[in-house]
Amino acid sequence: MRQGEIWVHNVKAGILIEDDNYYIFKYNEAYLKKENAIQVSLSLPLQIEPFKSEQLFPFFDGLIPEGWLLDIAQKNWKINPRDRMGLLLTTCRDCIGNVSIIEKI
Numbered sequence: 001m002r003q004g005e006i007w008v009h010n011v012k013a014g015i016l017i018e019d020d021n022y023y024i025f026k027y028n029e030a031y032l033k034k035e036n037a038i039q040v041s042l043s044l045p046l047q048i049e050p051f052k053s054e055q056l057f058p059f060f061d062g063l064i065p066e067g068w069l070l071d072i073a074q075k076n077w078k079i080n081p082r083d084r085m086g087l088l089l090t091t092c093r094d095c096i097g098n099v100s101i102i103e104k105i
Helices: 029-033 067-077 084-091
Strands: 002-008 011-018 023-027 051-053 099-104
Touching (some): 002 084, 011 029, 023 029, 084 099
Antiparallel strands (some): 002 099
């Protein structure tokens, strides 16, 4: 099982979990109680119930680099291009935009 903390504007917003069968995203309760909490994406609205999917959620998959940047990531970290969670955890600690993913060990 792999996990990544999801940060929005440098505030911990939730956690993304990959287990043997599913991807699960859950907002932190403390984050949901914040007056200025914003959703991670339109497809992941603020809610207490976790989101569950058999594939990596499209929003998170869209954060993974493409083209020559993906080639560099695969060569430098020797990550299989089909390992979307591995690519996300390795390359999206400091990605463009207001969302960051930090691997939880």
